[in-house]
Amino acid sequence: MSKIMAINAGSSSLKFQIIVMPEEEVLSIGLVERIGLPGSRLEIEYGDDQEFELVEDIPTHDRAVELLFEHLGSLKVIENFDEIAGVGHRVVAGGEIFKDSALVTDEVIQQVDDLGEFAPLHNYAEATVMRAFKERLPEVPMAAIFDTSFHTTMPAVNYVYSLPYEYYEDFAARKYGAHGTSHRYVANRAAEMLGKPVEELKIITCHLGNGGSITAVEYGKSIDTSMGFTPLAGITMGTRTGDIDASLIPFLMEKLNITNVQEIIDIFNKKSGLLGISGVSSDMRDVESAAEEGNERAQLALDIFYNRVQKYIGQYVALMNGVDAIVFTAGIGENSAITRKIIMDGLTFFGGTIDEVKNDTRKEAIVSTDDSTVAILNVPTNEEVEIAREVIRLSK
Ligand code: ADP
Numbered sequence: 001m002s003k004i005m006a007i008n009a010g011s012s013s014l015k016f017q018i019i020v021m022p023e024e025e026v027l028s029i030g031l032v033e034r035i036g037l038p039g040s041r042l043e044i045e046y047g048d049d050q051e052f053e054l055v056e057d058i059p060t061h062d063r064a065v066e067l068l069f070e071h072l073g074s075l076k077v078i079e080n081f082d083e084i085a086g087v088g089h090r091v092v093a094g095g096e097i098f099k100d101s102a103l104v105t106d107e108v109i110q111q112v113d114d115l116g117e118f119a120p121l122h123n124y125a126e127a128t129v130m131r132a133f134k135e136r137l138p139e140v141p142m143a144a145i146f147d148t149s150f151h152t153t154m155p156a157v158n159y160v161y162s163l164p165y166e167y168y169e170d171f172a173a174r175k176y177g178a179h180g181t182s183h184r185y186v187a188n189r190a191a192e193m194l195g196k197p198v199e200e201l202k203i204i205t206c207h208l209g210n211g212g213s214i215t216a217v218e219y220g221k222s223i224d225t226s227m228g229f230t231p232l233a234g235i236t237m238g239t240r241t242g243d244i245d246a247s248l249i250p251f252l253m254e255k256l257n258i259t260n261v262q263e264i265i266d267i268f269n270k271k272s273g274l275l276g277i278s279g280v281s282s283d284m285r286d287v288e289s290a291a292e293e294g295n296e297r298a299q300l301a302l303d304i305f306y307n308r309v310q311k312y313i314g315q316y317v318a319l320m321n322g323v324d325a326i327v328f329t330a331g332i333g334e335n336s337a338i339t340r341k342i343i344m345d346g347l348t349f350f351g352g353t354i355d356e357v358k359n360d361t362r363k364e365a366i367v368s369t370d371d372s373t374v375a376i377l378n379v380p381t382n383e384e385v386e387i388a389r390e391v392i393r394l395s396k
Pocket of ligand 1: 208209210211238282283284285286288330331332335336
């Protein structure tokens with residue numbers, strides 16, 4: 001039995017799970033949130049529904065890691081840190097360097113730090129957290145698992161933007177995508193559920209959470225994905241615009257009297273999407289409820305969300321010249337049967353039909369009718385287990 005820690009650090013948060021492998025059982029789960037902000041806190045769930053909460057000033061990620069170790073020890077979630085067989089760190093931007101997960105060395109940490117300009121809200125924090133773990137657990141194998149690495153199989157025709165080519169050559173300005181760990185996990189799981197090798201299938205994976213992206217997985221490899229240089233591109237998300245015309249940037253800056261371009265990018269990232277259109281919330285459940293109560297902007301937000309997902313699925317059917325399976329995952333994809341139904345009911349032309357009874361689930365299931373020529377699946381994602389598997393694979 002080995003205990004693996006799966007770590008997911010963001011600019012002001014640090015989420016963790018301790019997973020027992022190979023059983024893939026979650027022993028403890030928790031987070032530190034609002035790091036460096038007022039109201040920071042640590043929460044640890046463990047044992048039989050036991051919960052621990054600490055509210056105190058947590059000014060830095062270093063301090064967050066220190067507190068986490070202290071309390072995992074005092075709560076006896078981990079009695080002796082020798083029990084930890086490995087640590088996996090989720091990293092948002094791996095650029096063109098990391099085509100696979102990597103064992104964490106000082107050099108890797110430096111490279112993650114250097115890639116910070118591609119994901120400023122994440123990579124710097126992730127590098128800091130990796131250093132903090134390495135100091136405390138110098139002998140334990142540690143792996144970095146990149147959101148982008150699954151997409152490094154994309155061909156140039158899908159990752160090069162129609163810009164002067166030198167910008168790609170000189171600045172690595174290209175599409176990278178994100179959510180790779182999730183897309184890989186659900187594509188492989190879908191193939192297992194269908195009883196076919198992933199290398200023989202054309203799969204479209206729809207990760208619909210607060211952030212969302214769609215990926216064309218051809219014969220086990222990502223060949224295109226809807227997020228772009230950053231996670232801003234693609235479908236309509238909780239607070240992100242998805243694809244828009246870049247000419248809106250100077251136009252809106254002038255109208256809104258904004259001089260700092262970062263402010264408009266913040267609006268595109270944090271105030272747009274479902275939240276911006278509906279004016280109600282970024283949370284799909286709130287938007288659905290408001291629409292049910294007759295809020296027209298909420299209904300429009302839903303319609304735009306379904307429409308963007310459908311258009312990406314259509315693109316990827318065209319790109320792969322066919323599709324064998326469509327997979328839904330993440331908060332909205334896994335839990336909202338109505339979202340899956342509305343999206344797929346508009347796309348029956350290529351042979352995928354939802355079975356309403358089978359679709360009434362939040363669990364792993366094939367939700368298409370028996371005579372559907374394209375399989376439709378609900379596959380709850382599990383990025384932490386995928387991270388733990390990667391740690392085991394790399395440490396062997
Ligand atoms: P994150 O990208 O933050 O990890 P999640 O994958 O947890 O996000 O997805 C969060 C989204 O899932 C929210 O919009 C939430 O409303 C939505 N969601 C969760 N449960 C349901 C549900 N039963 N019906 C509709 N949407 C849901």
